[in-house]
Amino acid sequence: MLEIRFHGRGGQGAKTASQLLAVAFLDAGRYPQAFPEYGPERSGAPMMAYTRIDEQPIRLHAAIIAPDVVVVLDPALIREQNVTEGLDSQGLLIVNTGRSDPTISLSDVEGSVLMVPADEIAQKAGAKHANTVMVGVLAALLGEPSVDQLVTAVDEVMALLPESARDHNRKSVQAGYTYGVSALRVLDDTREERRVQSGLQSSSAAVAVEGTPFARPGAMIRPDDYPVPLTGGWRMGKKPAVHLDRCVNCLLCWQFCPDGAVIIQGNMFLGFDYDFCKGCEICDAVCPTQAVHMVSETTKVGAWGELKEVPTS
Amino acid sequence: MANIKEMASHSQQNPRFGSGHSLCRGCGIPSIVRTVLSSIPGPVAVINATSCLEVATTRYPFTVWKVPWIHVAFENSAAVASGVEAAYHALRARGELSEAMTLVVFAGDGGTYDIGLQALSGALERGQRFIYVCYDNEAYMNTGIQRSSATPFGASTTTSPAGRAAMGKPEPRKNIVEIVASHRIPYVAQAAMSHWQDLSNKVQRAYHAEGPAFINVLSACPPGWGHEPRDAVLVVRLAVDSRYWPLVEVIEGRWRLTYQPAPRIPVVKWLALQGRFRHLFQAGQEESLEKIQAIIDDEWQRVKKRDEESASWFASEEAGLWDRVPSLPESWEPRLGEPMWEHFRKDSKHSNGRVSL
Numbered sequence: 001m002l003e004i005r006f007h008g009r010g011g012q013g014a015k016t017a018s019q020l021l022a023v024a025f026l027d028a029g030r031y032p033q034a035f036p037e038y039g040p041e042r043s044g045a046p047m048m049a050y051t052r053i054d055e056q057p058i059r060l061h062a063a064i065i066a067p068d069v070v071v072v073l074d075p076a077l078i079r080e081q082n083v084t085e086g087l088d089s090q091g092l093l094i095v096n097t098g099r100s101d102p103t104i105s106l107s108d109v110e111g112s113v114l115m116v117p118a119d120e121i122a123q124k125a126g127a128k129h130a131n132t133v134m135v136g137v138l139a140a141l142l143g144e145p146s147v148d149q150l151v152t153a154v155d156e157v158m159a160l161l162p163e164s165a166r167d168h169n170r171k172s173v174q175a176g177y178t179y180g181v182s183a184l185r186v187l188d189d190t191r192e193e194r195r196v197q198s199g200l201q202s203s204s205a206a207v208a209v210e211g212t213p214f215a216r217p218g219a220m221i222r223p224d225d226y227p228v229p230l231t232g233g234w235r236m237g238k239k240p241a242v243h244l245d246r247c248v249n250c251l252l253c254w255q256f257c258p259d260g261a262v263i264i265q266g267n268m269f270l271g272f273d274y275d276f277c278k279g280c281e282i283c284d285a286v287c288p289t290q291a292v293h294m295v296s297e298t299t300k301v302g303a304w305g306e307l308k309e310v311p312t313s
Numbered sequence: 314m315a316n317i318k319e320m321a322s323h324s325q326q327n328p329r330f331g332s333g334h335s336l337c338r339g340c341g342i343p344s345i346v347r348t349v350l351s352s353i354p355g356p357v358a359v360i361n362a363t364s365c366l367e368v369a370t371t372r373y374p375f376t377v378w379k380v381p382w383i384h385v386a387f388e389n390s391a392a393v394a395s396g397v398e399a400a401y402h403a404l405r406a407r408g409e410l411s412e413a414m415t416l417v418v419f420a421g422d423g424g425t426y427d428i429g430l431q432a433l434s435g436a437l438e439r440g441q442r443f444i445y446v447c448y449d450n451e452a453y454m455n456t457g458i459q460r461s462s463a464t465p466f467g468a469s470t471t472t473s474p475a476g477r478a479a480m481g482k483p484e485p486r487k488n489i490v491e492i493v494a495s496h497r498i499p500y501v502a503q504a505a506m507s508h509w510q511d512l513s514n515k516v517q518r519a520y521h522a523e524g525p526a527f528i529n530v531l532s533a534c535p536p537g538w539g540h541e542p543r544d545a546v547l548v549v550r551l552a553v554d555s556r557y558w559p560l561v562e563v564i565e566g567r568w569r570l571t572y573q574p575a576p577r578i579p580v581v582k583w584l585a586l587q588g589r590f591r592h593l594f595q596a597g598q599e600e601s602l603e604k605i606q607a608i609i610d611d612e613w614q615r616v617k618k619r620d621e622e623s624a625s626w627f628a629s630e631e632a633g634l635w636d637r638v639p640s641l642p643e644s645w646e647p648r649l650g651e652p653m654w655e656h657f658r659k660d661s662k663h664s665n666g667r668v669s670l
């Protein structure tokens with residue numbers, strides 16, 4: 001049995017990817033199974049989806065805890081979840097370098113690792129999400145299902161989408177497949193090093209991949225027993241920043257921020273907590289003096305998002 | 314009444330609801346929860362019905378609640394609150410609990426208007442003492458946007474979809490404030506997430522109520538209503554300013570408007586911001602738009618009339634009692650067998666540490 005675990009965020013299409021792969025495998029004459037596992041189903045929240053493939057009917061219906069392959073649709077998840085949990089030295093980890101974060105380290109991974117610039121590939125194909133690219137890559141690495149079977153599966157799984165969206169996804173699954181075929185050569189050549197990279201410098205740094213702390217089953221949970229999950233990874237490329245000269249300490253941004261990501265002290269506004277800010281832009285919308293600006297994630301800002309100059313745009 | 318700075322310092326001294334939850338980007342619920350909890354002096358315990366709020370704040374083994382919190386099921390939060398109240402009295406009687414505390418229920422519209430209604434009605438009729446806060450996002454959002462009896466006429470949801478056969482939900486919404494007010498409990502109100510000062514004032518009056526208090530608060534739900542997360546506050550504010558969502562309170566059976574929107578804004582302004590009403594802007598849907606405006610005008614007239622009828626009472630000294638600065642009740646005993654606001658009156662004359670006339 002082949003077990004594949006997809007890690008994504010609600011809205012990134014991990015569930016669709018798991019189904020697409022299963023449908024294509026069905027076409028290839030296998031017995032597939034696919035289902036998602038959500039915590040709260042929210043766009044942006046970490047979630048998992050599973051695909052199992054076998055030559056006989058699958059009786060097992062549990063979550064996949066010892067996967068053969070792990071597919072990560074968003075590299076920022078590596079900070080939030082133990083994505084490699086249960087993956088052994090025979091395993092394969094495929095990561096979308098997407099909105100890549102150079103501080104993410106995969107140096108502890110035992111199996112093979114392939115980094116795929118899937119956002120870029122999807123964008124070229126006109127697709128909204130990287131999920132179908134990643135399925136294409138995976139199929140190429142596995143040698144099955146064929147690209148034709150994948151394309152047919154796109155039509156079936158995305159039957160309710162407009163034809164243009166299906167077309168983009170057919171293209172992105174094909175582009176992913178092509179990428180996978182070329183990566184396979186490199187992967188074979190470097191089997192010894194067990195590592196293929198493209199784009200992301202995975203050895204460069206410092207963040208260890210840590211597991212979720214194990215809870216006492218059934219016990220009462222006190223507020224500080226476990227560190228709460230960071231939700232800063234939910235942002236979609238923009239963060240709030242503040243021009244403090246303009247701030248009149250009205251605290252409206254604090255009042256309406258859903259994520260408690262506005263830092264105040266006494267009655268003073270101090271700035272933003274990027275560990276938790278989900279980038280909803282409410283602070284920008286409610287600020288009466290336009291002290292808040294949404295800036296690109298890569299814009300350099302001072303402590304807690306202080307802007308020295310007001311952006312002109 | 315607590316202003317924003319007081320709430321800010323309250324929530325820094327007594328953090329009650331933290332960060333790290335997985336409610337959506339731009340969700341309206343957290344602002345309601347923080348405003349409610351930072352308007353209540355003294356210890357608080359929270360009872361939570363199954364909903365977005367419950368699911369997204371307590372992903373095992375994490376919790377963002379910094380107060381005692383309990384969840385049992387979708388349909389029974391008012392019954393659970395009744396049990397917690399009984400436990401509270403038992404612990405007090407045994408001397409195991411020295412402090413008085415306030416019980417706050419948070420439930421969604423599904424958990425309040427629909428499946429939780431009989432548990433709520435039972436607890437209200439028994440005079441159970443808690444502040445019940447329904448955050449109303451006008452559908453079952455946690456399970457993927459199904460219509461509830463709070464969903465307004467014309468809104469498209471996955472179970473009242475707009476298409477060839479129908480133009481969104483064919484039925485108008487239920488008036489939960491009238492239903493709850495019919496239980497003759499001391500305090501009932503309707504508030505909105507955008508109007509935090511009004512909400513905070515109402516929570517403080519609810520805190521005074523010696524018996525059940527109920528507040529229905531309009532939230533915002535970007536994915537369910539189909540608007541940008543950044544517009545969450547604007548959308549709720551327009552619901553109030555277009556008179557779709559009157560801010561009212563019902564004290565001892567008397568209704569009043571707590572906010573007068575002016576000038577009049579046509580409801581289409583509010584509708585047009587939301588994807589769930591998009592189909593109503595197709596050619597041929599003018600009648601639906603007119604019907605929505607008519608429902609609102611009719612409702613507004615009714616509220617207005619009640620407001621005028623009770624104006625003299627609200628000017629009285631008796632009504633003024635509800636605007637005291639709250640202090641923590643020293644004793645909080647269950648009282649059986651009398652209409653609840655009689656208790657309130659009696660207390661106000663006796664001065665049990667809470668009220669001095």
Ligand SMILES: Cc1ncc(C[n+]2csc(CCOP(=O)(O)OP(=O)(O)O)c2C)c(N)n1
Nearest residue numbers: 363364365387421422423424452453454455
């Ligand atoms: C008895 C029962 N039926 C159905 C469900 C599934 N369920 C969980 S939350 C929910 C919807 C909650 O809607 P609402 O109360 O409006 O809260 P919201 O999700 O909108 O915050 C449903 C149907 C359940 N948990 N229990």
Ligand code: SF4
Nearest residue numbers: 257277278280281283
């Ligand atoms: S964008 Fe602003 S309002 Fe939204 S989560 Fe971040 S700090 Fe809070």
Ligand code: SF4
Nearest residue numbers: 247248250251253287
């Ligand atoms: S809303 Fe604007 S002015 Fe008000 S505290 Fe926030 S940044 Fe300052």
Ligand code: SF4
Nearest residue numbers: 336337340365454534
């Ligand atoms: S679905 Fe709506 S109510 Fe639920 S968390 Fe998301 S925004 Fe909030």
Ligand SMILES: [Mg+2]
Nearest residue numbers: 421422452454
């Ligand atoms: Mg709801």
